[in-house]
Amino acid sequence: MDFNTLREWLTLENIMKLIQEYRALGPLPGIFLPMLEAFLPFLPLFLFIMANASAFGLWVGFLYSWIGACAGAFIVFIVFRKYGQKRFFSFLQRHSQVQKLMGWVERHGFGPLFILLCFPFTPSAVVNIVAGLSKINTAQYMLAVLSGKMVMIFIISFIGYDIRSLITQPLRTAIVAVVIFLLWYIGKRIELRLNSKSKKNHQLS
Template identity: 70%
Template sequence: MDFEMLKEWFTMENIMKLINEYRSFGPLPGILLPMLEAFFPFLPLVLFVMANASAFGLWLGFLFSWMGACVGALLVFLFFRRFGQQKILQFLHRHPSVEKLMKWVEHHGFGPIFLLLCFPFTPSAVVNIVAGLSNVSIGQYLLAVVAGKMVMIFTISFVGYDLNALVTQPVRTIIVTFIIFLLWYVGKRIEVRLNKSVKREHSGG
């Protein structure tokens, strides 16, 4: 199975089948899927969260997705914090964009990490790696991850826990579509502002 076929396999139907097939393991599949996304960013976190909410209910689905996403993000952060100085990963430090973002995150701490992780359309894997390579404290990072992922995952869970309502209740569909668009738009605007701030501070320095 090549990469494209693997990506095509991840549909809502297949993920639901996977979760139901391993129901005997309790919440483990619901926690592991979002956790794996932190290591393999091409995996569809939005679909995992929606499937969890549909399979386990709104609150349990949200809890399992939130736990998995936070644990995965923390493991990626700790990996790059521990091994980021090794020769094999030194090229990351030399990348101009990574270097600028690292300095900006170190200077501002909690704020940018929290904001970026609130939105499902920003590259959270990059945020985790950069935070791990930077000197931001583990406490600041953990607080930002727990809070940011909570906002993002609850929003997606709310959309996914009753997918039938999206068809049978057109008003709900319009509201959900608007919320998704708003999250995407605000996330992109924040990303643009962060990039401008990084460039401005870098040129000023």
Template identity: 70%
Template sequence: MDIESLQQFWSFIQDFFTLENTQELMKDYRELGPLPGILLPMLEALLPFLPLFVFVVANAAAFGLWLGFLYSWLGASIGAIIVFLVIRRLGQKRFFRFLSKNEQVRKLTGWVERHGFGPLFLLLCFPFSPSAVINVVAGLSRVSISQFVLAVLSGKMVMIFIISFIGYDIQSLIQKPFRSALVVLGIVVLWYIGKRVELYLNTKERKSRRKEVGEQQ
């Protein structure tokens, strides 16, 4: 596919998945209930050129702030975990081997392995972070599945809620800074809880390894 074809394809995606078109899509498939609201964010994790921001805002408009947030969070989290598990399973296959051998990717995977939950959580909190890259790098690293799932569920929760809240009532966010402060506080609390859970999981894993070594001896 040449550059001109890619530009045409990108232009088609931008024109098709506008906020107005996506909201109409939600209305057309209203009889399917929450399924479209979950599937669209999930597809974005698999096809990162799709506009997650538009899907989340459309969900908030179609289902209300809380249900829209829930469906978007479920879809985005499930999609990210699927990508992680596929890369973890197939990362050493010939098709993906060039990624694991890339020097920059190796540096990123090493950095993720050393720091674990913390950086994954913070990166996933930001709406415009390269989540597709994060999922792939985490899958290629030795980060445990439990650490990644914890980071995705908590980080995506923050990110999706921020987008849902902004899209649902942006004027309230500007006019009532107290609400903005609550969002920031929520991020800090979730990060702290995640770090405590990560510490518990790491301690449990170390004890399990010691027990296995002891039994082998």
């Protein structure tokens, strides 16, 4: 199967059929597909999330998608954090655009990463690689991934589960907006604590 054939095959209906076909494996198909997108960013994550919500229900589908997407992001991050200095990956750090992105991530930390990861069409694979190559605190990165992807995946799951409710039930839409703000605010507070602790540790050392 070539790339164009694969792209044509990747529809919501076909993905749902695939999940149903391997339903006997329990949560594995629902977790594996979003995880795979972290390594193959051309795959349509939003379709995987919508298919999970339709196949498993809103909350279970959301949970499977969130676990898979976060696990994939962490694996990519850890690989580039550990092996980014090796010869195989060294060319990436020499690239001027990568260096700019690394500096941007290191300077701004949690906030912008959280916002970027809230959007479904952000090239999260690039974000994970750049974060792994940068000197950003691992806890800050993990916090941004967990909270940002939670928002993004819940919104897509919500749309995939009941797309009409966004229009017919504006209260639900308002609740989603409030949740986004609360997650951002809580994340910023935690980031401030992490920064203060790292400064204290640096001063003590």
